[in-house]
Amino acid sequence: MSDDKPKAGNPLVNRRKLEARRKFLRSIVLGAAVMGISSVGYIPVARAWNVRMRPPGALEEPDFLSSCIKCGQCVQVCPVQAIKLDDIEQGYGVGVPYIDSRTQACDFSCDAVQCILACPTGALVYHKPAFMPSRSEMRLPAPPILLAKEKSPEPTLNLKERSGLAVLLRPEKCLARQGKGFKGMARGPSFKGKMRFMEVDRWKPIPLRDHPFELELCDLCVRTCPIKGAISMESVVENGVTIKTPVVHEACLGCGVCEMVCPPDLPAIVVEARKGWSV
Amino acid sequence: MNKYLESVRVMLGGDPRKAEPAEYTEEAKVIHFYKKNQKEDFEALKLEAREHQKKRYWLKRRWTVLLSINLLFTVSFWFDVQILEGALTASRLLGFHLIDLNSALQVMLAHKHIIVNLFIGTGTVFVLWLLLGGRTFCSWVCPYHFLAENAERLHVYLVEKKKISDHAFHRGVRSVFWVLFAAMAWVTGYTVFESISPTGIVSRALIYGPGLALGWVTLLLLFEIFYSRRAWCRYVCPIGLTYGFVGVFSPVHVTYKLANCHHEGECRKVCEVPHVLECVIKGRAPSAKLDIGSDCTRCGMCIDVCPSGALSFEISGLRKIM
Numbered sequence: 001m002s003d004d005k006p007k008a009g010n011p012l013v014n015r016r017k018l019e020a021r022r023k024f025l026r027s028i029v030l031g032a033a034v035m036g037i038s039s040v041g042y043i044p045v046a047r048a049w050n051v052r053m054r055p056p057g058a059l060e061e062p063d064f065l066s067s068c069i070k071c072g073q074c075v076q077v078c079p080v081q082a083i084k085l086d087d088i089e090q091g092y093g094v095g096v097p098y099i100d101s102r103t104q105a106c107d108f109s110c111d112a113v114q115c116i117l118a119c120p121t122g123a124l125v126y127h128k129p130a131f132m133p134s135r136s137e138m139r140l141p142a143p144p145i146l147l148a149k150e151k152s153p154e155p156t157l158n159l160k161e162r163s164g165l166a167v168l169l170r171p172e173k174c175l176a177r178q179g180k181g182f183k184g185m186a187r188g189p190s191f192k193g194k195m196r197f198m199e200v201d202r203w204k205p206i207p208l209r210d211h212p213f214e215l216e217l218c219d220l221c222v223r224t225c226p227i228k229g230a231i232s233m234e235s236v237v238e239n240g241v242t243i244k245t246p247v248v249h250e251a252c253l254g255c256g257v258c259e260m261v262c263p264p265d266l267p268a269i270v271v272e273a274r275k276g277w278s279v
Numbered sequence: 280m281n282k283y284l285e286s287v288r289v290m291l292g293g294d295p296r297k298a299e300p301a302e303y304t305e306e307a308k309v310i311h312f313y314k315k316n317q318k319e320d321f322e323a324l325k326l327e328a329r330e331h332q333k334k335r336y337w338l339k340r341r342w343t344v345l346l347s348i349n350l351l352f353t354v355s356f357w358f359d360v361q362i363l364e365g366a367l368t369a370s371r372l373l374g375f376h377l378i379d380l381n382s383a384l385q386v387m388l389a390h391k392h393i394i395v396n397l398f399i400g401t402g403t404v405f406v407l408w409l410l411l412g413g414r415t416f417c418s419w420v421c422p423y424h425f426l427a428e429n430a431e432r433l434h435v436y437l438v439e440k441k442k443i444s445d446h447a448f449h450r451g452v453r454s455v456f457w458v459l460f461a462a463m464a465w466v467t468g469y470t471v472f473e474s475i476s477p478t479g480i481v482s483r484a485l486i487y488g489p490g491l492a493l494g495w496v497t498l499l500l501l502f503e504i505f506y507s508r509r510a511w512c513r514y515v516c517p518i519g520l521t522y523g524f525v526g527v528f529s530p531v532h533v534t535y536k537l538a539n540c541h542h543e544g545e546c547r548k549v550c551e552v553p554h555v556l557e558c559v560i561k562g563r564a565p566s567a568k569l570d571i572g573s574d575c576t577r578c579g580m581c582i583d584v585c586p587s588g589a590l591s592f593e594i595s596g597l598r599k600i601m
Binding site: 023024026027030031034035037038039041042045062063065066067068069070071072073075076077085087088089091092093094095118120121122129131132 | 355356364365366367368369370371376378379382383386389390391392394396397400446447448449451452455456459460463467468469470471472473474475479480483486487490491492494495510514515
C-alpha cells in the first residue's frame with residue numbers, strides 16, 4: 001500500500017487523492033483490527049476456562065458479567081480482602097471480582113455483606129429482581145443465620161441465594177474420616193489468610209496462623225463454618241466400620257471457609273462455584 | 280450554520296468547513312484586511328510576546344490535577360481513608376455515586392436494564408462535565424491520556440529526527456467505533472469495550488495493582504509512538520466521544536481572539552485534536568472571537584504555546600455576570 005507511486009498526469013491532485021484513499025483503507029484496517037482484538041475477549045468467557053466464585057449476591061454469571069462495571073468497590077470494603085479482580089486473560093471478565101476460597105474465603109466478618117452494599121450497578125444484590133431470577137436450586141431454604149451474631153435480635157444475613165456449595169471432593173484426604181486429630185496452624189505458618197474468631201475479637205479478623213488448634217478429631221470445617229446448620233460431623237457406617245465424616249446441609253452458602261481451613265495440601269472439602277443444592 | 284451543529288459534525292469526523300464570505304463579520308473582515316496589508320515586520324513583536332509567555336502554565340496545573348485525582352483513588356484504598364472509593368469507571372466521592380458515562384452506557388446496553396444507582400451516578404457526572412467542559416475528562420482526569428501524551432513527545436521527537444513517519448486515520452472511524460462498541464455490548468451482552476479500555480485498565484492497575492492487562496496498554500503506546508500519533512484518543516476511544524457530546528453546550532472552552540493571533544501555527548502542532556483549531560489559519564476565522572469546538576479536550580497546551588495570548592480559557596456567561 002505504501003509503495004504506491006502517484007500516477008502520471010496531475011501529480012498534486014493524484015497525490016492528494018491517493019493519500020485520502022490510503023487513509024480510508026488504513027482506517028478500515030484499524031477498525032477491523034480493533035474489533036478483532038476486542039472479540040478475542042469472548043474466548044475465555046465462552047470456553048469458561050475458569051469457573052469463578054463470585055462475591056455473595058452475584059447475579060447469574062451472564063447477567064453478572066454484563067452488569068459489573070469493573071470498579072472494584074466490592075474489593076475495597078471487604079474486611080478480609082477475599083475479593084480480587086480478574087486480569088485480562090479472563091477476556092470480558094477483566095476487572096470483574098472473584099473469590100479464591102482456598103487463598104482467602106469470605107467469612108462474613110463484615111456481618112452485613114458489605115460488598116453488595118458497595119456495588120453501584122446491582123451486579124451484587126440482596127434480592128434478585130423478579131425479571132432476573134436465579135435457578136431454584138440456588139435459593140436458600142431459610143434466611144441464613146450467622147453464628148457470630150446468633151444472639152442478636154437480627155441474626156440473619158440478608159441473602160436469599162447461595163453462590164456455590166461445599167462438596168467433600170476428596171474424602172480420602174479428610175482427617176476426620178481417617179480418625180485423625182489436628183494440632184497446630186490449620187494451613188501452616190506461611191499461610192496469609194485471615195478469619196474472624198469471635199472469642200478473639202468481635203470485629204477484627206486475625207491471620208489463621210495466629211489461631212492454632214488442638215483437636216482430638218479434626219473438625220475444622222465444622223467449627224469454623226460461619227453459618228448455622230450448614231455443615232455437621234456425622235457418624236456413618238462404611239464397609240462395616242463406623243467413621244466420622246463432615247456432611248454439608250442445605251443451609252450452605254458456599255462461602256468457602258471450610259475450603260480455606262482444610263489442612264491437607266489438597267483440600268478434602270471444596271466449594272463449587274454456582275453449584276446448587278440437589279437431593 | 281449553527282455553531283453547535285458544526286462542532287458536532289467536526290467531532291464526528293467531518294472536515295472543518297471554510298466560512299463563506301458572507302459569514303465573515305465586519306470586525307473580522309477589518310482585522311483580516313489589516314493583517315493582509317500590513318507589510319511591517321512582526322519579528323520584534325513576536326519575540327517580545329514570547330518573553331512574557333508563561334511556560335507550561337496549564338500543563339503543570341493539569342498534571343497536578345490528573346495525578347492528584349488518580350492518586351486519591353489509590354490513597355483512599357491503600358490507607359482506607361474512604362474519600363474516593365472505586366475506580367474511574369464507577370466510584371464514590373464521600374459516599375456520592377460517580378459513574379463514568381460511557382461505562383454506564385456499555386453496562387446498560389449489555390445488561391438491558393436501567394439501574395437506579397447507575398442513573399443517579401451518571402446524573403452527577405453528567406452535570407459535572409457539562410459544567411467543566413465534556414472532554415475535559417480526557418486531559419484532566421484520564422490516566423491513559425497522561426501516558427499517551429508523554430509517549431506522544433517521543434513520537435514527535437522521532438518524527439522530527441525522520442526516524443519514523445506519522446500515519447493518520449480518518450477521524451470518522453471513532454464515530455464508527457462508538458456505534459460498533461454500543462452494538463457489540465447490546466448484541467453480545469458483554470461490556471466488550473470495557474475489556475480493552477486503557478482508561479479502566481490503567482485506573483484499576485493504579486488502585487489494585489498491576490496485571491497482564493498493562494501489556495495491552497503497552498502495545499497501544501508502542502503503536503502510538505511508532506505508527507500513529509495519539510491513535511487511541513484520536514481515532515478509537517468512545518469515552519472521548521461520549522464526553523464530547525456532553526461538552527457541546529458546556530460553558531467552559533478555549534476561546535480564540537483573531538486580533539492577537541500571529542498565525543504561526545504553534546497551537547496546531549501541539550494539539551491532540553488539531554481539526555478544532557482550523558480557525559487559526561490565516562484568513563479563516565469568520566469572526567473576531569471564536570469558541571473552540573466540543574472535540575477540544577481543554578488541555579490548555581495551545582494556550583501554553585501561544586506566544587501572543589490569542590487563545591485563552593473562558594467561561595461563557597461569567598463575564599456578563601462579573
